[in-house]
Amino acid sequence: MSIITMEELKSGMCRWPIGSIEEEGFHFCGEPSEPAAPYCNEHMIKAQAPTRKPKTS
Numbered sequence: 001m002s003i004i005t006m007e008e009l010k011s012g013m014c015r016w017p018i019g020s021i022e023e024e025g026f027h028f029c030g031e032p033s034e035p036a037a038p039y040c041n042e043h044m045i046k047a048q049a050p051t052r053k054p055k056t057s
C-alpha cells in the first residue's frame with residue numbers, strides 16, 4: 001500500500017488529507033491536481049461543497 005506523506009507531496013499533487021492528522025496512517029490524496037488548484041477534481045468538489053459551515057449570507 002502506497003501512501004503519500006508530507007515529504008512525498010509535491011506541487012501538482014492533490015493535498016487533500018486522508019484520515020485524521022492525529023492518527024497513524026494520515027496521508028494525502030496525491031492524485032494529479034487541477035491546474036492552479038491544490039486538489040484533484042474530486043476533492044475540489046468536496047472542498048467547495050458546504051459541509052459543516054454553510055454560508056448563510
Ligand SMILES: [Zn+2]
Nearest residue numbers: 014029040043
Ligand atoms: Zn484528491
